[in-house]
Amino acid sequence: MSATITCPICGRRSIYEFRFGGENRGPRPFDDQATAQQWYAYVHLRTNAAGPQQEWWYHRDGCGTWFTTWRDVTLDCEVEAKEGKNE
Amino acid sequence: MNDRLPGPALRVNPEKTIHFSYRGRPMQGVAGDTVATALYASGVRIFSRSFKYHRARGLYSLDGQSSTCMMEIDGIPNIKAEITSLREGMAVRPQNVLGSPQRDLLAVAQWLDWAMPPGFYYKLFHKPWFLWPIFSKMIRRAAGLGRLNEEGHPGNFENLFLNCDVCIVGGGPAGLQAALAVAELDLRVVLLETRSHLGGFYDWRVVRSAWGQPFWARGRELENTVVQHPAIRVFKQTHLTGIFADNLLSAVQTGQPGEVFDERYMEIRAGSVVVATGSAERPLVFENNDRPGIMQCGCAHRLARTYGLLPGNRAVLSVGHDLMLEAAIDLADMGLEIAVVADARSTGQDESLVDALAQRNIPLLKGWLAAEARGKKGVKRVLLTNRMREESRLFQCDLLIASAGRAPVLDPLLMTRTRFELDRQTGFMLPVQLPSRLYAAGRMLGWDDAQAIEDSGRLAGLKAAADCGFALSDFIKPLEKSLQGRFQFRARQMMSRAPGPGHKSFICFDEDVSVADIHRVVAEGFDSVELCKRYSTAGMGPSQSGIPGQNLPLALAECRGHTLESLRPAKVRSPLRPTLLGTLAGKHYQLVKQTPLRKIQQQLGASFVRAGQWERVQYFGNDPTAREEIANVHANVGLMDVSTLGKFRIVGKDALAVLQRMYVSDLSRLIPGQLKYSAMCNEDGCLIDDGMITCRGGDDYYFTTTSARARDTMEWFGYHSRFEDWDYHIVNLTDGWGAVSLAGPAARQVLSRVVKDDVGNDFYSKGYVETQLKNGIAVRLLRVGFVADQGWEIHAPASATAAVWNALWDAGQDFGIQPFGLEAQNVLRLERGHIIIGEDTELRTTLLDLGLGFLWDRNKKGFKTVGVAALHQTENQPDRMKLIGFKMNDPSQTPPGGAIIVDTQVRGYVTSVRYSQALKQSIGLALVEAPLARDGTLLEIFIGGPDRRRLGAKVQRGPFY
Known part of the structure; x- marks a missing residue:
């Protein structure tokens, strides 16, 4: 676990105040009907990149904002946004 | 007992007496004492008995570096008396003794050492197997440290979580200068110091410093500046226990007298970290180096200067550093008779110190060191030899101040990805490559000169501050340059013992591991540092690398005939200091909400x-x-x-869109005054919440959730609308x-x-x-x-x-x-057939399984309603569990909740069941396999226990009442 996460509203805070929302894989790719394969991929599959990834975090014990940040999972710390990746 | 020598650098107040008890007998110390110094002042010389051989052990380091000072204090075992401040009314007891530390009946163990080589219990007692439990019990009784308090864990414990720009580990001159350099830029500093005061090795030295005033005064001046600085938070008696990724530090602070906690766990999140832990004395290893009356040089000097206690009457010194020669002169001036000073270095001493010793008629033996201490319950004579043990001389004394030299305190850095190399000039293991945002400073880098130590602290502070976004290269570069020119050569002293078999020359006091044991372990093939450490258990006791860490790699190199360059420090792990379980548990808060109607x-x-x-x-x-x-x-x-109940207001242009996504019903036709019951599913289509929704007019909605779900609703709504540019506000009115x-x-x-x-x-x-x-x-x-x-x-x-x-x-x-x-x-x-979420549902029961499919509006399109895709898919799965109501055949029988439903195998279980007075009948809800869910199906409910039987029940769909 990295030690801090930077909330866009409250700034750098202890990670214990946040809830992890998973890697950012964009909005749900299907509407109300989906094939089993689509649903499975959306609910269960993850990229699990070794290195920087964009993640969702929720400031649960703070302002209650959902936001994305970049974190290098091999170093366990927040990093600068990776160029050319989704915003 | 409270007669203390006067002195300018005292940290005790002899006017203020503190009462405590030792082994049930009343004793006295003074304000500022640690438990160890108060006992020493009261004449206690044997503090404990060792782990394995029950050898007498006494005051050794004053910094709690080994288990020799562990005692049971106020019912808590394994408290280090050397670093525990004395408090009024403390009850102190020795541990691991049968009788008293003076006369320990288990001391016979020391004559049986030949039968107890490393790992002996595995080698000797495993055959025949049926005897092992008996031997195991005996060994556990004889070995081990404290006695666990079985009634619980007394004391007050706390947690503290801090953020800061720079965290500084070590409150010596380098750490203090680093703190000031950072704080002057208005960055927030947290400074951790293990001792109860700041100033490091300045604190007790009375010789004049380069600044004109004595070192102790310089230390106090720095201490005051730092303590008063508004940007610096100082934590004394605080032991770093770990450094983790992204500069997360953990520490444990011992409560000082007057503090509301006994110990507290701290976590510090720092932008940058400066480690300035300085150096410690490397123990001198010789025969019987653990006898009471043998102590480190700093320990003796601090006893005299910090606590006003003359450590003995007639002393022999065997040392290896100029600071120790300075201590010898100072102790002699305070009235300690010094028989002889042996300096393991053949050359390289500061001439002015040599002259000062000569002026006081203290003989100095260059290139000599202690080879053996004699006397059982306290040192009586010391055998000094030259380095190769060609000559020897015997001296009478009651105090042996022994130290091989100084070595850096590397523990914090050893937990990080720092790379070390042995430096030939200083004989230190120096960090040559540090991870980003981590700096080392001061004496651990080999500096000996006070000015250089302070400058290196300042330099590290500036570098740490630069990491926080300050352009400081104009200050950093000149300082780096001036430091480069100031490296003073000090004779390095890597030797830690005179030649000899070393049967009772202890490397590790905690675990009673001697030099001979190391030789035996290497002979058995455990020849790398890590293997040797595990097999011999040297350094696996409470002090970890504290005392054994200094000499274990050296002893190993000596034993294998390796060069010193091949030395690798043994790994250390968190916690660096033994931590009470109570501290880790922290305060047990019972946070509970009460309603306005309580x-x-x-x-x-x-x-x-x-x-x-x-x-x-x-x-x-x-x-x-x-x-x-x-x-x-x-x-x-x-x-x-x-x-x-969770109560929420949601308002805004897109409030309806949000509700449409969360709830399975179509809420678009909700008109003011209408109230709708609906439910929320997760992406699996499983029911997570139900409640009432109403429109208050316009874009203003009010809805309720279950009590359990109230907390997560905001998060859930935010999560599922995070990609949308929706305009809405949600207000949690649950508590309001x-x-x-x-x-x-x-x-x-x-x-x-x-x-x-x-x-x-x-x-x-x-x-x-x-x-x-x-x-x-x-x-x-x-x-x-x-x-x-x-x-x-x-x-x-x-x-x-x-x-x-x-x-x-x-x-x-x-x-x-x-x-x-x-x-x-x-x-x-239950009579009305309504469910309670979490009681009658699981995380695998979909809306349809629960018979709530009527809530799902299939015609609602385009809102990506959470869970609907899964509902479509699971709709026709035949093998799902269904929630049904049932009546017992025998109206008076009520099975317990959770009872299983069986035929030839388990078919489901009861989720809720009660006897209804109104119906004169036991009724309940159960999750059963789909084929059993038809109205009127007969069920058998299994009752376990002594009168195991099956009760009949009948499925009834719809309300009972």
Whole structure:
């Protein structure tokens, strides 16, 4: 676990105040009907990149904002946004 | 006992006596004492008996570096007396002794050492196997340290979580300068110091420094500046226990007298970290180097200067550093008779110190060191030899100050990805490559000169500050340059012992591992540092690398004939200091929420129960089955506190879109005054929440959730709309609003008496009304049939909820109003066939499995409603569990909740079950496999225990009442 996460509203805070929302894989790719394969991929599959990834975090014990940040999972710390990746 | 030598650098106040007890006998110390110094002042010389051989051990380091000073204090075992401040009324007891430390009956163990080589218990006692339990019990009794307090863990414990720009580990001159350099830029600093005062090795030295004043005065000056600086938070008696990724540090602070906690766990999140832990004395290894009366040089010097205690009468010194020669001169000036000073270095001493010794007629033996101490319960004679042991001389003394030299304290850095190399000039293991945002400073880098030590601290501080976004290269570069020119050569002294077999020359005091043991272990093939450490257990005791860490790699290199360059320090792990379990557990907070109606209900005789974050009423009076409460709701009218319900307002242009995504129903046709029951699913289509939704007009909606779900609702709404640019606001009114439930045949009459409006049929046909009570309180009325046909929830601001309750209560007197609690609610809703989420549902029961499919509006399109895709997919799966109602065949039998339903195998289980007075029948809900879910199916419910049997039941779909 990295030690801090930077909330866009409250700034750098202890990670214990946040809830992890998973890697950012964009909005749900299907509407109300989906094939089993689509649903499975959306609910269960993850990229699990070794290195920087964009993640969702929720400031649960703070302002209650959902936001994305970049974190290098091999170093366990927040990093600068990776160029050319989704915003 | 309180006669202390006067001195300028004292940290004790001899005027103020502190009373404590040792082995049940009253003793005295003075304010500022540690337990160890107070005992030493009172004449106690044997502090403990060792782990394995029960050898007598005494005061050694004053920094708690080994288990020799561990005692049981106020019922907690394994407390290091050297670093524990003395408090009034402390009860101190020795541990690991049979009898007293003076006469320990288990001391026979030291004559049996030949039978106890490393790992002996595995080698000797495993055959025959049936004897092992007996041997194991004996060994456990003889070995081991403290006695666990079985009644619990006394003491007050706390947690502290800090953020700072720079965290500085070590409050010596380098650390203090680093702190000031950072704080001058208005960055926030946290400084951790293990001792109870700042100043490091300046603190007790009376010689003049380069700044003109004595070192101790320079130290106090720095200390005061740092303590008073508003940007620096100083934590004394705080031991770093770990450094983790991204500069997360953990530490444990011992409460000082007057503090409200005994120990507290700290976590510090720092932008940058400066490690300035300085150097420690490398123990000199010789025969019987553990006898009471043998101590480190700094220990003796601090006893005299910091605590005002002359450590002995006649001393022999065997040392290896100029600081120790300085200590010898100072101790001699304070009145200690010094028989001889042996310096393991053949050359390289500071000439002025050599002259000063000569002036005092103290003989100095260059290139000599202690080879053996004699005397059983305390040192009586010391054998000094030259380095190769060609010559030797015997000296009488009662104090042996022994130290091989100095070595850096590397523990914090060893936990990081720092790369080390042995530096030939200093003989230190120096960090040559540090991870980013981590810096080392001061004496651990090999500096000896005070000015250079302070400058290197300042430099590290500036570098750490630069990481926080300051452009400081104009300051950093000149400082780096000036430091480069100031490297002073000091004779390096890597030798730690004179040649000899070393049977009683201890490398590790904690685990009684001697040099001979290391040789034996290497001979058995465990020849790398890590293997040797594990097999010999050297360094695996409470002090980890403290004392053994210095000499184990050296002894290993010597044993294998390797060069010193091949030395690798043994790994260390968190916690670096033994930490009480109580400290890690922290304070046990029972955070609980109370509703605004708690007091009223208490007066009515409520029994409360913890339900999630809340305390709720289980039942009133003495009947846990709440029969009268239930009967009263059936016959008259009941009143219940439902303030714990989640209550939310959602407003904005896109509020409806959000609700449409979350709820499975179509809410687009919701008109003001209408109230809709609906449910939320997760992406698996499983029911997670149900509640009421209403439109207050325009884009303004009000909805309720279950009590358990209230906390997560905001998060859930935010998560599922995170990719949308929706314009809405959601407000959590759960705690700001209270609610009461009015239910029963007379509910309408009661309501008509309190509500201001004209209450015709039109009023009652609405599901949702915003109105006022006659006493002027604005309320929201929700028509809810959870527990009775005639039922309303009355929502009002928390401050007015009690007034609402009272108004209903007064109006209801003519109709026999009575309060009811959770138990009554549970039975009433069961009679009506309503589910409770989490009780009758699981994380694998979909909306359809629960028979709530009617809530799902399949025609609603384009909102990406959460869970709908899964509902489509699971809809036709044949092998799902279904929720059904059942009646017992024998009306008086009530199976326990959770009982399984069987035929030839398990087919499901009972989720809720109660005996209904109204129906004269046991009824319940159960999750069963789909083929058993048809109306009228006969079920068998298995009852375990002593009278195991099967009870018959029959499926009944739909409400019972």
